[in-house]
């Protein structure tokens with residue numbers, strides 16, 4: 481029976497867990513990852529060259545400038561940027577039912593871009609490649625956790641292959657259906673948005689102009705996100721709509737679906753001429769009632785999942801991980817017990833309200849754009865146009881969307897310009 485002891489056992493080597501684990505190991509903590517998937521451990525360069533010959537995956541993230549900072553500090557951003565990160569310099573959001581619209585431009589903030597669109601698999605590959613060579617990180621692939629004995633000071637973890645581990649703290653970074661959350665008996669508040677997302681990679685008949693296009697309709701938002709390609713003509717589709725509508729769209733042949741997306745996006749970004757990698761993802765809002773219990777903490781989608789309409793999910797996950805790293809470093813400096821509720825509650829206090837606020841905003845958008853009486857639609861349209869004309873409000877919204885406001889952990893802050 482294998483028994484090893486590390487400072488942290490991170491359950492789940494996805495984007496959030498890997499970023500957090502690397503940051504912890506860079507601070508001198510010993511970390512073990514438990515991940516049921518067996519990833520491709522070929523060299524990153526080899527994986528990238530394979531990716532480059534393929535149409536981009538349909539699972540992408542809009543990374544804020546704050547998340548870019550984190551990935552820079554973890555020394556992986558240059559690899560992501562060299563590969564297939566596409567900067568977006570503008571965002572255009574409009575109401576499909578009225579004449580309301582808002583445009584955001586990086587130039588208004590004297591920034592080169594508002595963020596980047598990156599394939600999730602590329603982010604994971606870049607983080608993994610650095611983590612597998614880190615002297616303070618170990619991996620157990622192909623296994624999961626099956627039970628915990630949790631306490632303040634020593635966590636005993638039994639694995640699916642009957643081996644055991646001991647650690648100071650278990651971190652659940654195992655996504656929306658977190659087993660860590662369930663095994664630790666942590667409840668959730670959940671509700672169905674009544675939306676499924678149809679995702680795909682599309683080719684347009686013209687350049688995407690480095691713009692994120694998002695049309696709000698009564699069925700839900702349709703977003704086209706710019707992807708890297710020689711002709712700047714590839715975009716990622718996220719069309720959130722009723723499950724029945726998503727299903728009926730997905731039953732269309734490629735040519736009819738391209739036409740439906742062109743119509744759905746109001747032709748603003750051009751005509752859709754190719755579709756690849758289509759899939760349907762059900763959308764559900766979840767929020768753990770507690771992020772922490774003695775000996776365990778949840779980060780990323782294990783703690784909260786939100787509607788993708790503002791592209792904030794993994795950005796919040798990175799903030800969770802970085803905040804927890806900061807709190808654990810401070811606790812170690814004071815010789816406190818890492819798994820104690822006294823320490824872990826500092827993390828919950830720091831992150832829960834911010835994440836709940838973002839969930840509420842997403843729910844608000846969802847409700848605002850469901851069918852409304854004409855008067856509400858008129859106010860909505862006037863409101864959007866008023867915001868578009870008001871630079872201070874727009875700048876405020878842009879800084880939020882870029883992750884540059886609020887109580888940011890140090891790892892996500894940009895160096896001060898001198």
Ligand SMILES: Cc1cc2nc3c(=O)[nH]c(=O)nc-3n(C[C@H](O)[C@H](O)[C@H](O)COP(=O)(O)OP(=O)(O)OC[C@H]3O[C@@H](n4cnc5c(N)ncnc54)[C@H](O)[C@@H]3O)c2cc1C
Nearest residue numbers: 492494495496541542654655780781788791792793794795
């Ligand atoms: C359609 C769509 C579009 C989105 N667009 C954006 C966007 O533009 N920007 C953005 O910021 N966010 C976006 N999101 C949200 C984002 O994808 C998630 O927030 C993000 O993937 C969460 O990362 P995570 O590492 O916390 O969890 P996950 O990515 O779910 O990773 C969890 C990891 O845990 C592993 N795991 C699962 N079960 C176990 C187990 N039992 N034991 C051990 N490990 C386990 C998994 O294999 C995986 O490696 C979008 C989401 C959707 C659905």
